[in-house]
Amino acid sequence: MIRTELVSYAKLMFDRKLTNSAGGNISIRVGENEILMTPTLMSQRFHCELKPNQILLLDQNENVIEGDGKVTREVNMHMASYQENPDIKCVLHAHAPESLFFCGELRRNA
8 A cells, every 4th residue: 555655656746847857766664674665767767657566665774675676876865864863754855847957057157
């Protein structure tokens, strides 16, 4: 059930343009030492149209326990968030188009 919900949130994030094909990912803590996480290329390859079996179950060492796909390179940011604060239950990393454009403008004018 959690995997199905995570799939729908990823799609909603893309459809509402909270992220774009440049990237983004979502993880949810499901146990003391386990998280569910969207796979690498969630946005670029799949445009956030995932299937529940693509949601990866990872242990605290970033090993895939279940799921079809590969771990995103952003996994270390997610894991660090969970390790730093045990109250964190979810991490959502998005590439909002407006913020990417704004950052690009800052670099160009710097």
